[in-house]
Amino acid sequence: MANFYTDNNDLKFHLEHPLMKKIIALKENNYVDKDTYDYAPVDFEDALDSYNQVLEIVGDICGEIIAPNAESVDHEGPQVIDGRVKYARGTHENHQALSNAGLIGMSLPRKYGGLNFSMVPYVMAAELVSRADAGFANIWGLQDCAETLHEFASDEQKNDFLPRFNKGATxxxxxxxxxxxxxxxxxxxxxxxxxxxxxxxxxxxxxxxxxxxxxxxxxxxxxxxxxxxxxxxxxxxxxxxxxxxxxxxxxxxxxxxxxxxxxxxxxxxxxxxxxxxxLGLIKYVMSLMNGARLGVGAQSVGIAEAAYREGLNYAKEREQFGKAIIHFPAVYELLTQMEMKVKASRSLLYETTRFVDVYKSYTHLSNERTLDKDERNELKNYQRLADVFTPLLKLFSSEYCNQVAYDSLQIHGGSGYMKDYPIERLYRDARITNIYEGTSQLQVVAAIRGVTTGAYLKQIREYELMNLHPELDYLRRDLIEMTHQYEKTVERVTEINAQEESNDYLDFHARRLVEMAGHIIMGYLLLNDTMRNDSFEKQAILFIKYGKSENQQRMHYIQNFELKELGMFKK
Ligand SMILES: Cc1cc2nc3c(=O)[nH]c(=O)nc-3n(C[C@H](O)[C@H](O)[C@H](O)COP(=O)(O)OP(=O)(O)OC[C@H]3O[C@@H](n4cnc5c(N)ncnc54)[C@H](O)[C@@H]3O)c2cc1C
CATH class of the missing domain: 2.40.110.10 (Butyryl-CoA Dehydrogenase, subunit A, domain 2)
Structure with missing residues (x-):
């Protein structure tokens, strides 16, 4: 029996992050629902247990129904008949299975038929569904619209629309x-x-x-x-x-x-x-798109996980020159880098989701009671973090997803180019992740604010203070050196940019700067993961080594770049 939740220990690891205690306490608001709903949790352990149980059900449906349907859905696709859409048979079956299990509208309050789940288990479910079938994940994931209605619609609209989701409305x-x-x-x-x-x-x-x-x-x-x-x-x-x-x-x-x-x-x-x-675009769509970008982050990690597993299995089975190809350094290097990118983007995914969770929970709480000063400050702080981490997540996870799918297909050789293996579909599915919900270029337009306002640097400084085993301290020193290089490079770009009338110089190097910050942040996140579970140590070492050399390339490029050279790029 395939279960996409229980076959991946990293998911439970992220679900049990220390901040979950705070997130669940805020979300459950002193566990008030326990007197009204017999399935509402009575305390933190109970809530976490219910997250686990529900994710096991999602994992089971993904492994047993959605993934086995993925190939026929890809082949059959939907049709338009008399102005209406008819889903492929497998899509219908997938939707029915998740809807029957009460897994649509998971994050909505219980009074609207939801499970009142925080964002972390919801996003985790999105990762699982995406690993099974990224196309179907879109149909399931658009329940994000319910979250926007919950946040901004009138009570009358909420009462009308929200209970429909749990009954399967798309x-x-x-x-x-x-x-x-x-x-x-x-x-x-x-x-x-x-x-x-x-x-x-x-x-x-x-x-x-x-x-x-x-x-x-x-x-x-x-x-x-x-x-x-x-x-x-x-x-x-x-x-x-x-x-x-x-x-x-x-x-x-x-x-x-x-x-x-x-x-x-x-x-x-x-x-x-x-x-x-x-306020349609300025406020509501911005919020809707931030939620959807988190969803594409989960979709990207899910596709990348599937692609990595396909590459690994193929490399173990395929023999050339008298041995399994996994024993060739060129192949195992690719696999190790793929695994590292999956783990780094997953850590960024759940860190971002936790930031969103805290600020959203405070926002909902503020509708019920007045927040005190500390709570208001926390809300602001987490909202600021969510704002700068969301584009960073969307940028990195979608680009890594494409790279992992590309490398996995490469490991399959000519067979990967054929329709005989799932990697051909995964490779095609991956390609949309860095286009919709804002292309990678548009994520950089949003994320560069995190560079110029110092928001990334402030958070990097927070990470710098983390408790570490002394034997890991050399990795922190590497990250501190990378941070120093990042600061110097940002300084150089902003100084030169200030001499110009337009922002072209900053925009030209923006992606390089955002990526430098991202490498440092993901390095710290993996280091933090290592402190909770030493199975992450290898990934932390490899990623920091990788990030260091990537950042050096960017720094050298910018240092050796003359302002006048910008003209050579203009078309
Ligand atoms: C399969 C699929 C599903 C979709 N689903 C939905 C959906 O459900 N709802 C919905 O509303 N939309 C949806 N979209 C639309 C999607 O969000 C847009 O395609 C996407 O935002 C890009 O817009 P565009 O295609 O018009 O490209 P353009 O905006 O024309 O961009 C073309 C190129 O120019 C670059 N570019 C544009 N502006 C800038 C800038 N300021 N700085 C730097 N580079 C720039 C882009 O990065 C891109 O490389 C979907 C698209 C696809 C392909």
Whole structure:
């Protein structure tokens, strides 16, 4: 019996991180629900035990149903029939299995039929589903929309929409249009108030919408006539049962084939405003996208885990020159680097998720009671950390996911290029992770703030203070040296940039600077993991060695880069 949760000890390890005590205490708010719901936990151990049990069920469904269906779903894909999407048979079966097990709407409060789970086990479930089938993970993961409704919708809307998720309702996030991709300020789909019908009506086209034919959709639309920027946009919730929207077509794409990517036509589709007008992009979509970026982080780690395992198994079985190929240094080096990248990105994934968890729990708590000064400061601190760690996570995990899938296919040789092994599908599926929910370039645009405001450096300094076994201290010294190089390099870039009128010089080197910070941060995270479990020591040593040489390359490139050379790159 394959169980994707119990066959990977690292997951339970991350679930048992010391900060979980605080996260669960905040999330369960003194375990108030225990008097109302017999399945609500009575204390920390009880809550953790229930996380474990639920993740075992998710792991079982992933290993026994979703992963075995992945190949046929990839082959069959969804279809559009009379303007509606029909899933592949396996997708339907996957959705039914998770829905029957009550695994949709996991993070919602119990009063809406959810499990009131914190983000860590929810994101872990997303990692598991993605390892089984990344395309299906999108359909399941769009329950993030429920989280946005929970945060910003009116009580009436929450009572109407949220209980549907636990009964299996699917969701979609309708942002992108033909002329509004990375630049969502350009969204033009029109929302107009109809006095007679006393409702908002949506008119226009959305494209590239995952699971666009869902029961519940969050739609970004222009509500303010005569505007052309983000301040004229509002967020709407659209209920498919009310009609007015059809699926014009679904894209024929490279990977994640089970996930329908739809072009939608809205024609006087009735919808409700979520929250306040004009805050659609600035506030609500930013929050929605941060959640979705965490989801793509989990998806990336899940695909990378699957690809690593495929490469490892193949290398053990395939013999050339009279021995298994895993015994060739060129092959075992690749495998070791793949494993290291999976573990580093997973540590970053759960660190980021914990930051999100603390600040979200405080935010929800602030709706129930007034937070004291210390709590308000903590909320602010964790929100700031979540803001700068989310793009860093999305950038690194998706790029590593692609690299791991690439290397795994390479280990398969010619067989990897054929449809005979899962790696061919995983390689195609990996490719989307650094494109949607903001390309890697756009993650850098967001993450560079963490460099210029000193937010990454401040957190690196916190990590620097961690308790370490003396025999690991040499690794901390390496990281301190890397931090010194990072500071010097940031200083150089910002000084030169300040001499220019535009920000081009900083933008040109931004990715290099963000990556330097990321290597230091992941080095510390693996070191911290080693303190809790010495099985991480090898990964920490290897990653810090790797990060050190990667950072040196970036530093030397920047040091030897003359300002005038920027002109050579311009097209
Ligand atoms: C399979 C799939 C599923 C999707 N699902 C959804 C969904 O469910 N909902 C939804 O709303 N959207 C969805 N999208 C849309 C997706 O989020 C966009 O494709 C993505 O944000 C990029 O936008 P674009 O394709 O218009 O590319 P563009 O914005 O045109 O970008 C093209 C290139 O220019 C670069 N670029 C653009 N601006 C900058 C900048 N300021 N600095 C540096 N580089 C820049 C980009 O990095 C990229 O390399 C999906 C897309 C795909 C392919």
């Amino acid at each position: 969701a979609a996030m309708d942002l992108t249009e033909p002329d509004a991709g990375s630049d969502l300020q350009a969204v033009m789909l029109k929302a107009s108030w109809d006095e007679k019908k006393s409702t908002w009506l949506l008119n226009g086209v959305k494209r590239f919408i995952t699971n666009g034919d869902a029961e519940v959709s969050l739609v970004l639309a222009r509500s303010e006539e005569g505007t052309s920027d983000g301040r004229g946009l509002s967020l709407f919730v659209y209920d498919k049962a009310h009609g007015g929207m059809t699926v014009r077509r679904i894209e024929n794409k490279l990977g994640i084939k089970g996930s329908p990517t739809c072009e939608l036509v809205f024609n006087n589709a009735p919808a409700q405003l979520v929250g306040d007008r004009k």
